Amino acid sequence: MIPDDFRKFLMDVRARARAYLRPPEGGSLTTAEERRRAFQILFLSLVCLGSGQSIMFAILPPLSRDLGLSEFQVGLIFAISATIWIFSSPYWGRWSDLYGRRPMMLMGLNAFGISTLLFASVMWFGMHGLLWGWLVYPLMIAARSIYGVFGSGTFPSAQAYIADRTSREERASGVATITAAFGLGVALGPGVGALVARIDILAPFYVVSVAAFVSALAIYLLLPERTAPKAADTVPAMSWRDRRVLPFLIYGTALNSVGALPIQLYGFFLMDQLGYGKEQAAEFSGVGLMASSIAALLAQFVVVQRFRLSSRALVQWGGVIALVSNVLFVFGSSYGILTFAMVLSGLGFGMARPGFAAAASLAVRPEEQGAVAGLVGATGGAGFIFAPIIGNFLYEFEPTLPFIVGGVLMAGLLLYAVFNPTMRNMSDDVPDTPESGIPKS
Incomplete structure (x- = not known):
């Protein structure tokens, strides 16, 4: 039973909170102040x-050594979650059209919290010998998969909420802000996680x-x-085999796969190449x-916006830096x-990704923008599937091998951008907004 005083307190908090965003009579959130x-x-x-995603990449590699997990097994956790995400995210986006944006956002955030809590708890029980060793890894995959299945509803619902409440002129600005x-x-x-990890290696997950x-x-x-x-608009069907966009999808899948390598392997790299312990590796990774993330933001919001580089220049210079x-x-x-x-990785990929995405957008008609955006976004998820499986597998043979392969792929992509007719003739128009894709793992 909840005490009456506490119940009254909760009701008062809710009343005050709702008053904070009370709309004008007979309307929804319409004024600039209310929308703000x-x-x-x-x-x-x-x-x-976003912080929860990057903390996972920073803290898990050192912890995995205590659990006896290989680099490939750790990568597989992310790959399975990313695969589920690719299929579930459009599903929840459609459900938000039918049942509202807020329920899907609530489902996604609560699922993210539950998934992270269960993931950390499984690791704690495993590290203290309170779970059978053979059971720890499947439970880690299951806990993370909760996020892949249900947590994927947050971002598309949030973006749709913005779209419902902005005009066409405001749409790009609103969606870019969410991104x-x-x-x-x-x-x-990662920085917050490194500080909290000083208390306990698992503390960042609980926070x-x-x-x-x-x-x-x-x-x-x-x-x-x-x-x-609003009812969902019908968009033209577009196959990934469409000749106008296929070269960009090939480029984007390879680019995102190489870009995910340092994110996945940096913690392992510090332990194996520099001899760091798990706590030190968690902090410094x-x-x-x-x-790297700050450099990527710098690329998207300063280099892309201030210097107004063309799509071709972003792809080429970003590829060289990567x-x-x-x-x-x-x-x-x-x-x-x-x-x-x-830092160079964040800067290079932060330039190349919006460059190829803008070029793909400029290659199709206005009524096909939604379709091409979905295909381009899928390349990000595909990258976080291939990188964990292939990169972590190669890492077990030699820690530098994934980056040797990554360097060869980047050199190949630079040549592909020069010699492929579609890539070579990409529009020189300047992209107006930063990259809209997100890591899905």
Whole structure:
């Protein structure tokens, strides 16, 4: 039974919270001030989601050694989740059209919190010998898969919520803001995780879980949905085999696969190449991942926006920088050099990704923009499937081998961009907004 005083307190909090976003009579969130407040809540929620993603990449590699997991097994956890994400995200996006945006966002954030909590708990029981060894790994996959199945509903529903409440002129700005929130979370996550990991190696997972539940509570209290979502527009069918976009999809899949390698392997690399212990590797890998994420944001919001580089220039210069980062991983022998390699990786891929995405968009008609955006977005998820499986498999033979292969692939992509007719003739128009894709693992 809940005490009466506490029940009254909760009711008062809810009343005050809803008053914070009370819309004008007879309408939904329409004024600039009301939308600003609502978008702030979504922004903070997606910062939480992004930080949880990058903390997982920073902390899990050192922990896996205590559990006796190989690099390939760790990569497979992410690959399975990413595969599920690719199929489930469109499904929940459609459900948000039918049943509303807020229920899907609440489902996604709560699933993310539950998944992270269960994932950390399974590892704790495994590290303390309270679970049979053969059971730990399947339970880790199952816990992470909860996020792949249900957590994938958050981002498409949040983006649809923005679309419902913005005009055509405001649409790009609103969606770009939501995307930036996730990117900011990815940038901040490793640094925050490194600090919290000083308390306990598993502490970052529990902090992320609590933050997810708090974000869901904020959406429940402060983001009531008072209008039915608009009916989904019918978009032209587009096959991935369409000659106008196939070269960009090939390029994007390979690019995202190479770009995911340092994210997946950096923690292992510090332990095996520099001899760091698990706590030290968790802390320093978090710093490197945060530096890479900040460099990617710098590329998208400064290089792309301020210098107004063309799609061709972004693809070519971004590819060159990404190639150099792989070379540094192969020959680097100090933490400073490897961190600089992470910065170059973030900068290079942060330029090349919006470049090829904008070029693909410019290759099709206006009524096909949604279809091509979905195909381009799928290349990001595909990258986080191939990189864990192939990269971690190669890593078990030689730690530098994935980056040698990555460097060769980047050199091949540079040649592909020059000699493939579609890539060579990509439009020189400047992309107006930063990259809209997100890591799906």
